[in-house]
Amino acid sequence: MSTSATDTAYPQGARAWVGRLVPLALVVLLACLPLLNLHLPGVLPGPTYTPGTLHLLALAMVMAALALSYHLLLGVAGLLSFGHALYFGFGAYLLGIVMSELELGLVPSVLLVLLAGVAFSLALGAVSLRVTGIPFAMVTLAFAQAGSVLVRRDPGRVTGGEEGLRLPTDYVPAALVGVADTRNLYWLALAALVLTFLLVSWVQGSRAGHVAEAVRENELRVRVLGMRPFLVKLAIFVAASVIAIGMGMVHLLLNSGAVPHIVSAELTISLLLMVVIGGVGSRWGAVAGAVLYVLLNQRLTVLAQAEWVHDLPAPLRIPLSEPMFILGTLFVLVVMFLPGGLAGTVTRLRGARHRGSGDQRPGAERLEDVDDDQQAAPVGGARP
Amino acid sequence: MSTVILLLFTGVGLGAIYFLVASGLSLIYGLMHVLNFAHGVFLSLGAFLGFEVASRLGATTWTGFAASLLVGALAGAVFAALTERLLVQRLYERHIEQVLVTVGLGLAAVALFDGIWGTDPKFISGPPWMGRTTHILGANVPNDRFVAILVAGLVLLGMVLFLQRTRYGMIIRAGVENRAMVTALGIDVRTAFTLVFTIGGIAAGLGGVLASHYFGYVSPLLGQTLLIFAFIVTVIGGLGSLTGAAIASVLVALLQQFANYYLWGTGDLAVVVLLAVVLLTRPSGLMGRRA
Numbered sequence: 001m002s003t004s005a006t007d008t009a010y011p012q013g014a015r016a017w018v019g020r021l022v023p024l025a026l027v028v029l030l031a032c033l034p035l036l037n038l039h040l041p042g043v044l045p046g047p048t049y050t051p052g053t054l055h056l057l058a059l060a061m062v063m064a065a066l067a068l069s070y071h072l073l074l075g076v077a078g079l080l081s082f083g084h085a086l087y088f089g090f091g092a093y094l095l096g097i098v099m100s101e102l103e104l105g106l107v108p109s110v111l112l113v114l115l116a117g118v119a120f121s122l123a124l125g126a127v128s129l130r131v132t133g134i135p136f137a138m139v140t141l142a143f144a145q146a147g148s149v150l151v152r153r154d155p156g157r158v159t160g161g162e163e164g165l166r167l168p169t170d171y172v173p174a175a176l177v178g179v180a181d182t183r184n185l186y187w188l189a190l191a192a193l194v195l196t197f198l199l200v201s202w203v204q205g206s207r208a209g210h211v212a213e214a215v216r217e218n219e220l221r222v223r224v225l226g227m228r229p230f231l232v233k234l235a236i237f238v239a240a241s242v243i244a245i246g247m248g249m250v251h252l253l254l255n256s257g258a259v260p261h262i263v264s265a266e267l268t269i270s271l272l273l274m275v276v277i278g279g280v281g282s283r284w285g286a287v288a289g290a291v292l293y294v295l296l297n298q299r300l301t302v303l304a305q306a307e308w309v310h311d312l313p314a315p316l317r318i319p320l321s322e323p324m325f326i327l328g329t330l331f332v333l334v335v336m337f338l339p340g341g342l343a344g345t346v347t348r349l350r351g352a353r354h355r356g357s358g359d360q361r362p363g364a365e366r367l368e369d370v371d372d373d374q375q376a377a378p379v380g381g382a383r384p
Numbered sequence: 385m386s387t388v389i390l391l392l393f394t395g396v397g398l399g400a401i402y403f404l405v406a407s408g409l410s411l412i413y414g415l416m417h418v419l420n421f422a423h424g425v426f427l428s429l430g431a432f433l434g435f436e437v438a439s440r441l442g443a444t445t446w447t448g449f450a451a452s453l454l455v456g457a458l459a460g461a462v463f464a465a466l467t468e469r470l471l472v473q474r475l476y477e478r479h480i481e482q483v484l485v486t487v488g489l490g491l492a493a494v495a496l497f498d499g500i501w502g503t504d505p506k507f508i509s510g511p512p513w514m515g516r517t518t519h520i521l522g523a524n525v526p527n528d529r530f531v532a533i534l535v536a537g538l539v540l541l542g543m544v545l546f547l548q549r550t551r552y553g554m555i556i557r558a559g560v561e562n563r564a565m566v567t568a569l570g571i572d573v574r575t576a577f578t579l580v581f582t583i584g585g586i587a588a589g590l591g592g593v594l595a596s597h598y599f600g601y602v603s604p605l606l607g608q609t610l611l612i613f614a615f616i617v618t619v620i621g622g623l624g625s626l627t628g629a630a631i632a633s634v635l636v637a638l639l640q641q642f643a644n645y646y647l648w649g650t651g652d653l654a655v656v657v658l659l660a661v662v663l664l665t666r667p668s669g670l671m672g673r674r675a
Contacts, residue, residue, distance in 0.1 A: 130663065135619060139663055141612070141615065145652070149652045265612070272484070273488075319499065325495035332485055332492065
């Protein structure tokens with residue numbers, strides 16, 4: 001967007017080169033972590049080769065991939081969904097159920113769940129996308145709520161109700177089961193994140209992605225150009241949902257089970273938190289927001305149990321021992337004072353350095369784009 | 385037959401509580417285009433403070449109950465007004481960010497209530513009369529349902545009178561209709577915004593106290609659970625419509641009660657199905673303006 005024609009060829013080439021090399025180096029470093037003995041006191045619970053730390057990092061990567069899929073919805077297509085957790089939970093629960101009920105191995109089960117997921121998200125997406133803006137948020141919330149009720153009610157004794165579902169380990173390769181194999185699960189999560197990043201970049205850069213961005217800006221104009229916004233939005237919706245379903249399956253393996261929390265509205269709200277803290281409209285922002293969220297959540301839970309917190313007077317102790325209070329407050333502060341989140345702030349700082357080189361506050365503008373969409377299509381939004 | 389009568393009264397009683405939450409949501413959305421995710425928190429705070437006052441003054445006395453209603457309404461009003469002034473109003477005209485701020489406030493406040501009052505439900509009992517039942521057409525209807533219906537009826541009446549008869553009511557109605565025009569006429573809509581939030585807070589606070597008697601307990605999740613149903617009621621009724629909210633509240637609550645009793649406890653699912661059907665046939669809700 002901001003690469004102006006005045007840039008000479010050399011710095012531009014160098015920048016592209018650096019832009020490709022840095023992520024590659026990062027992935028290589030992350031892949032080597034289980035073999036290294038690194039300490040990051042205050043950030044990670046222990047040395048990087050220990051199962052506890054690897055599990056936390058793997059969880060952060062799964063959440064980062066899930067946040068990337070949410071970025072497709074909110075950042076690219078401007079769809080504010082409150083039911084994205086439904087697809088995550090669908091993947092986790094259905095994989096467990098298919099393996100134990102149909103007695104299938106991991107690979108055929110995964111393929112079956114993905115196939116079912118395409119049909120499922122296609123059907124629900126087609127219904128939800130009949131409305132836009134706030135009503136769309138409400139419908140997705142309602143569907144997710146129905147899913148959450150179903151999972152908790154445990155029909156046919158397959159979901160385990162409040163207790164949750166245990167991973168049927170008989171059907172999973174031995175290399176992915178047990179604390180000793182957390183390394184393998186970590187690599188699986190890393191691979192899933194890299195794959196998701198490439199997939200999301202591809203979808204966003206594809207024709208459908210461009211049309212979806214155009215629809216976000218001005219749906220009427222896209223319509224006039226002879227394209228069908230509904231189909232494009234549905235395609236993006238299905239892509240985001242299928243990625244979430246895939247991540248749900250990784251999450252099932254990683255945690256050796258699924259609990260009702262992963263289908264709840266709270267999880268979707270957490271995703272919204274991650275994407276907004278990271279910066280709406282930025283892929284790296286979604287990843288950074290998710291990692292920050294997962295690490296902060298873990299650290300704050302540890303803080304809540306710390307000895308010195310218990311000795312504080314009540315007005316200090318109570319807020320400090322509630323991780324969600326601190327995260328919620330942080331979120332409010334980011335929305336109010338850092339429009340564009342982390343990514344927007346980085347862009348702004350960079351913009352301050354090379355003055356005049358391009359768009360500042362991308363995230364903030366994107367949020368307003370989502371907003372315009374709602375204003376253009378008020379209650380109901382069905383246009384003649 | 386007696387079961388049907390009982391379900392009817394419990395349904396309308398529950399509908400009264402839904403209305404108390406949904407009416408504020410609907411007015412706020414209608415005027416400001418803000419979907420207030422912190423609305424359930426106003427309710428929980430009202431319920432908790434009402435509970436505290438009632439247990440100090442004697443939970444089983446009428447004075448205690450009246451004081452808890454008063455304190456609940458006041459707590460909701462103050463919290464809502466502060467929310468609007470300190471958080472929502474600063475993000476003027478940035479609707480998505482206003483929604484996000486209320487989402488964050490909701491999360492933080494629920495966690496704070498968890499810390500102050502604990503996650504376990506606090507059981508509550510009102511004056512003895514409210515725990516007893518009245519015999520109507522062969523059904524024994526718990527008396528607290530009548531109190532809920534009465535209070536919700538008074539709130540509806542009060543809101544209608546306020547909106548129809550007062551100057552600020554007129555500004556709010558005009559603002560819901562066409563905000564740009566009201567602003568262009570040189571009227572400061574910001575006071576109206578705060579007022580609408582305060583009114584919503586009063587209704588939610590009252591709803592919190594009554595809900596704690598209806599369900600028999602107070603917990604930080606009480607507000608969040610009711611909020612989801614209030615959202616559904618608001619959408620079914622038509623965003624921004626007070627009458628729509630009143631009709632939809634009763635409709636949703638009745639459907640939920642009857643489905644729970646006759647269709648093997650599927651009340652919550654039935655409500656979601658109703659929402660889907662309404663959105664597919666009338667995307668703007670029952671009383672929403674133009675489809």
